[in-house]
Amino acid sequence: MTATLDEVYQRLYEAYGPQEWWPGQSSFEVVVGAMLVQNTAWRNVEKAIQNLRDADLLEPVALYEVPPDELQELIRPAGYFRVKVQRLRNVLHYIIERHKGSLDSMFAMEVESLRGELLAINGIGPETADSIILYGAEKPIFVVDAYTNRVFKRHGWIEYESDYHAVQDHFHAGLERDVALYNEYHALIVRVGHLHCRKKPKCDECPLFDLLPGGEIVESPI
DNA sequence: GACCAGGCACATC
DNA sequence: GATGTGCATGGT
Secondary structure, three states, X not given: OOOOHHHHHHHHHHHHOOXXXXXXXXXXXXXXXXXXXXXXXXXXXXXXXXXXXXXXXXXXXXXHHOOHXXXXXXXXXXXOHHHHHHHHHHHHHHHHHHHOOOHHHHHOOOHHHHHHHHHOOOOXXXXXXXXXXXXXXXXXOOOOOHHHHHHHHHOOOOOXXXXXXXXXXXXXXXXXXXXXXXXXXXXXXXXXXXXHEOOOEOOOOOOOXXXXXXXXXXXXXX
């Protein structure tokens, strides 16, 4: 690690400023968004969520009562609409049966227990579970995504072999455990990823460029 | 028209 | 346990 997590954060924050992700929305909307955004551009998810808002369906029981083939049409813009309807319904079933439809009750759970129960739902993997916990429950758990892996592994700051939890542990160990910081850091990583760290990297004018050891990215399988 | 996006489950070896 | 594949829309 030639650059510290704090240094990288400072660079990104100075370059882009606060990202204000998922502000002023309900926690249920966070859950729906976390499900719909899987491997999908956020702008497409926004269309789907707007459809649900227009239909006054941003509430667990109401959404669960929508016939699946109608729900498909509403979330179609978010892509993968057949699998996502099923996954959404799996989560809704959990919220309604386990928590009587109350997200406050769900988010009152101890974090590790909640995480375990979320991961047991078909359609929720580690990133989705952690997104729900960080952005919905507002409890400090770091969200690792494709860009986190790309940015940090290509710069040689994290080993390529590291799996989800190894990467997550790296952030947990190196940062103050703070919801706002984790939120902002993840958002900034996605921002710099969009702009400079796609599959074809565009390192010129990247705010992280001169933090590269040797000035060259690590040869990249991702 | 190719490439890509804030994953995940499942099949196959 | 590792690796490959299907899932689908919409923007660049």
